[in-house]
Amino acid sequence: MPIANRLTCAAAALALPFTAAAPALADDHGGSAGPGFLATVETAEGAIAGTVSIRPTASGMMLIGIDLRDMPPGLHGVHIHETGDCSGPEFKTAGGHVAGDANHGVMVEGGPHPGDLPNVHVGEEGRLAATFFNDRLTRDHLTDADGAAFIVHAGPDDYES
Ligand SMILES: [Cu+2]
Numbered sequence: 001m002p003i004a005n006r007l008t009c010a011a012a013a014l015a016l017p018f019t020a021a022a023p024a025l026a027d028d029h030g031g032s033a034g035p036g037f038l039a040t041v042e043t044a045e046g047a048i049a050g051t052v053s054i055r056p057t058a059s060g061m062m063l064i065g066i067d068l069r070d071m072p073p074g075l076h077g078v079h080i081h082e083t084g085d086c087s088g089p090e091f092k093t094a095g096g097h098v099a100g101d102a103n104h105g106v107m108v109e110g111g112p113h114p115g116d117l118p119n120v121h122v123g124e125e126g127r128l129a130a131t132f133f134n135d136r137l138t139r140d141h142l143t144d145a146d147g148a149a150f151i152v153h154a155g156p157d158d159y160e161s
Contacts, residue, residue: 011041011042011044011081011086011091011094011149011150011151011152012039012040012041012042012051012052012086012149012150033056033057033058033060034056034139035055036053036054036055036056036063037053037054037055037142038051038052038053039051039052039053039150041068041150041152042086043070044088044089044090044091045088045089046088047070049068049069049070049071050066050067050068050069050128051065051066051067051068052064052065052066052067052068052150053065054080054137054142056139060135061133061134061135062133062134062135062137062138063131063132063133064117064131064132064133064134064137065130065131066078066120066128066129066130066131066132066150067128067129068127068128068129068152069126069127069128070126071122071126071127071128071152072122072126072154073122073123073124073126074121074122074155074156075119075120075121075122075155075156076119076120076121076122076128076152076153076154076155076156077117077119077152077153077155077156077157078117078118078119078120078130078150078151078152078153078157079097079098079113079115079116079117079150079151079153079157080097080098080114080115080117080137080141080142080148080149080150080151081094081095081096081097081098081115081148081149081150081151082094082095082096082097082098082099082115082146082148082149083095083146083147083148083149084146084147084148084149085146085147085149086149086151091149091151094149094151095149097113097114097115097116098113098114098115098137098141098142098148099113099114099115100113100114100136100141102114102136104116104160104161105157105158105159105160105161106159107158107159107160108159108160111159111160112136112159113136114134114136114137114138114141115137115141115148116157116159117132117134118132119156119157120152128152
């Protein structure tokens, strides 16, 4: 996974389970299938950028919610990486994507990785609010011994390399 040439700009270790007090659950109307994950996302400089949540649903899909501020405007790749260690400044400790047996990228035969997500666009105000469904990511991917990490890349994913 060639992440070395892409500077990362924000990351979170998905180590924290949801709690009842989590603001991200304020609009929870049910439909959850077991506890999910909530993590605080920090920039490479250590500033708090916001939160990411991942929760299992009754459909079997994971519901991924991203709510960040003060992000660099433009297109960014976002992924779930395989190791829950977001040491700055480039977050290489997070390793490659959660890949399973799949190839990287929705444009590639055998893809995408369970950790692949669509690119997100941040406007001039720096707000990034997005929700995704993911039918490949599993609880086991997130709860293995070394955890998992959420990464926002400085540039977009080309969905194939
Ligand atoms: Cu990535």
